[in-house]
Amino acid sequence: MKTIFKTAAIAVIGGITLTMSSCKKEGCMDQSALNYNHDAEKDNGSCVYDEGNPVTLNVNHMFGGNAMSTDSVYSDDQGTKYKFTRCDFYLSNFTFMDMDMSMKGMTDTMFIVKMGTSSLNMGNVDLTGHVHMMNAKIGLDSLTTYTVDPSTMPAGHPLSLQVPSMYWSWSSGYIFFAVEGVYDSNGDQVIDGSDATFEMHLGMHQFAVDDAFTIHQDLEANEALTLNLNLDYSQLFTGMDLANDNTTHTMDNMPLANALKANLANFLSVN
Amino acid sequence: MNKHIWIIASFVFLFSCNKEEVKDDSFVLEQPEGFPAMQIPSDNQLTKSRVNLGKKLFFDKRLSEDSTVSCASCHLQPMGFADNFQISPGVHGNLGFRNTPTLTNIGYAEIFFMDGGVPTLELQVLNPIENPDEMNMPVPQAIERMAAIPEYQQMALEAYDRPFDAFVLTRAIAAYERTLVSGNSKFDQEVYQGKNVFSQSEQNGYQLFLDKGCADCHSGFNFTDNDFHNIGLYEIYTDIGRKRVTILDSDEGKFKTPTLRNVELTAPYMHDGSLASLEEVVDFLNTGGETHVNKSSLIQPLNLTVSEKADLVAFLKTLTDWDFVNNEKHGIYYTYE
Incomplete structure (x- = not known):
């Protein structure tokens, strides 16, 4: 027993x-x-770490020479006053040109940059010796844009479903750049609850913007590379007339979408 | 030693018995005579637990901003999983800009929404939830709300072996929608099941349907070619249709061919619900439509007599599947065991 x-x-x-x-x-x-x-x-102790140079982007939100604020009232080229309420965009497809003039990719690294974003920790890439330049894309590559199902992405991933949304559920694909706000629609020179909103959303692969930034910095092995990513919001509405043309979801107002895309070329700078 | 082996074997047997008490979760999808097998994504094969979860979500108003609108608010079973509004009201009575489409045989669709903007049934689930004119609920917030309900967490684990999340939400509702198979109408009984049930008028109407080219677009077992056509409803379209997603001028005014199954129940008709009855639709098509640069060459005056128009309408009504409309399994009070 x-x-x-x-x-x-x-x-x-x-x-x-x-x-x-x-x-x-x-x-x-x-x-x-x-x-x-x-x-x-x-x-299980299997973690593998990159021994390269850690890269960080400090994000500066500017309007011309001053800090941008959602409390501040700005004016477009026609004198129409406005305030920002939202500016979210994807930044992806990072590559660096190293001392041998070859491109080092960080192709899986991507971020959603928001008005409250202060820094972006990009991880490590081996740039020992010298880094000449950095490339980045405002938006996402076409494969990601059209084939990723956001409901399959883990919470917290930039490609997961967001609030406010960065995905068009009516025409499957990611929104690359979303800027929204309030403009002086009644012409009383005051921005308040009686005014209307503007909303510009860019998507579709042809509206991604590829930027290249000159850096030229020497780096020791494993030395941190910290760069300033400057966003100049004063560039966004150059040449626009917010009082009369202020809404695009890309396909429904292509001229305005094209104008915004053109202005994005001067929106980002890196030093 | 032998005694030890027998005792260990008994414990193993006991453990395995407990595991095998799990109920049979397999789901056999009805495939009516004349229908092909439905293509179902490998990550969302049908099971009873998935369909039960999807059905519960489909009828749950808590998915909307103010808990007043569910999927079932606009997709009503007695109306062939459509409704009878020209434009269905969403939360706060908000109105969108298109008529509610039927979900009859939606699992056989190859592309979704009238302009084809969405490629899968799973992704389709996202839009009505977050659309400001429908449920107006950001999907992450909807997930947070539903995930806080213990019953949904338990059902998610049973159905998908993961906590309630966006994957579960989209897959489960799509799983339920794939069960909405309608294939026992009078037409099916006549054509696919070999029964002689058509009246003379219905038979005449069916022949007209074939002879007048209706079946060129409303083709196959589900009465759709899954393609996009401009039928000349307007000279100037305020809703640009497929151009909305492709930007191509050549797609202006084109909309996906809807299935005609249960069409009798889904009035009003057209993308904007502008035609109130089947008679109005036949009258419109009889004219050959308005002039438009993108109008399909298939749309021509039909030159139907009054009697022929009545026959055509009689045929369209043979596509009503009362078994489908009254099938309690599609309703919220039925649970697959």
């Missing part, structure tokens, strides 16, 4: 141990690691 209990105990403990160990998915749980596995429930 004693032997029976002993055997039974061994069987139960063995079964429980097997069950527990087989249920937990193992993998690297450090988000800064190259092989981070978001499905992992138990860290």
